[in-house]
Amino acid sequence: MCFLQTDVTSLRLQDWKHQGINMSDSFKEDLQKALLKKDKVGAAKKAQEYLDFINNVPLNIAITGESGSGKSTLVNALRGIKNNSEGAAPTGVTETTMEPTEYTHPENPKIKIWDLPGVGTTKFPAAKYLKHVGFKKYDFFIIVSSERFKENDAKLAKEIKKMKKNFYFVRSKVDHNIQDEKENSPDLKEDELLQVIRNKCTKELEKLGIESPKVFLVSSLKLHLYEFRELSRALMMDLLNSSEKFCFFLCQTLIWKSLSRRQRF
Structure with a gap:
């Protein structure tokens, strides 16, 4: 059984900084573009890419x-x-x-x-x-x-x-x-x-x-x-609280904001 958990939010941001890429902004931009184009397949693909990225980042416990x-x-x-x-x-x-x-x-x-x-x-x-x-x-x-x-x-x-x-x-x-x-x-x-x-x-x-x-x-x-x-x-x-919920609510929030923005125009 795997016991260990951590603050995934800080882990991802830290990993992005090490790569010199603001993955958070990039992810939001690509997802919002797909949603604005009503590209459900593209939006789902971007969301899955992000979740795959999350799942493959190492967790360091001291x-x-x-x-x-x-x-x-x-x-x-x-x-x-x-x-x-x-x-x-x-x-x-x-x-x-x-x-x-x-x-x-x-x-x-x-x-x-x-x-x-x-x-x-x-x-x-x-x-x-x-x-x-x-x-x-x-x-x-x-x-x-x-x-x-x-x-x-x-x-x-x-x-x-x-x-x-x-x-x-x-x-x-x-x-x-x-x-x-x-x-x-x-x-x-x-x-x-x-x-x-x-x-x-x-x-x-x-x-x-x-x-x-x-x-x-x-x-x-x-x-x-x-x-x-x-x-x-x-x-x-x-880990459950900080990773899965973080991913779920981040995706949910971004999708909701993008849809709300479309309704205003």
């Missing part, structure tokens, strides 16, 4: 966070493979990702999952991190932390928000966190312990200036537990 937070393990989990599988992102207790590394989703080669170097290390200080990893080319971001969320995580989120792109926070290794919380609160049930962890994550991020943060609690080694399924579902719904 997994980021501090060193040792479990980024690479999450990359493998999202691709549906184990850490020891062939082609898996290398994992370890020390930073194993030294450059942004692309991994293709096995069920959809247009989905690219990028394992980014850890932020805040000597080699990748926060001040230079965004430029080093080429943040603008990514369409969706998952910010990972295995402990408490810190200032570097909040800085990343704020920069991503400035770019008007979607992002989630993921608290990884939550199975370890639950064991730690059990020592402090042995009488609490697991769902209550999860809520304690969630509340802590939310408060940490709000103190750092992030309003209403969306946080998922996961264990990349125990995908059947906790909120990996919810994370996957949220990612899937984001």
Whole structure:
């Protein structure tokens, strides 16, 4: 199953800019010309060309966070493979990702999952991190932390928000966190312990200036537990909302405007 979703509007515009072509204006002009000529076949052809273009543009998803937070393990989990599988992102207790590394989703080669170097290390200080990893080319971001969320995580989120792109926070290794919380609160049930962890994550991020943060609690080694399924579902719904609906309403709006213009003359 392919889980990953993103903001397709920004993806398409970004791709057009890289090609030096304003595909949006070109598409609108060709479609409107066909409609003004009452060329239904031509209009349908142009609309299909646009949808084909949309479907063949790659989707770039960045997994980021501090060193040792479990980024690479999450990359493998999202691709549906184990850490020891062939082609898996290398994992370890020390930073194993030294450059942004692309991994293709096995069920959809247009989905690219990028394992980014850890932020805040000597080699990748926060001040230079965004430029080093080429943040603008990514369409969706998952910010990972295995402990408490810190200032570097909040800085990343704020920069991503400035770019008007979607992002989630993921608290990884939550199975370890639950064991730690059990020592402090042995009488609490697991769902209550999860809520304690969630509340802590939310408060940490709000103190750092992030309003209403969306946080998922996961264990990349125990995908059947906790909120990996919810994370996957949220990612899937984001793509459905931003791609199919975007295409549908764009085509619908352009056709309606063109027909309305004809009626005025």
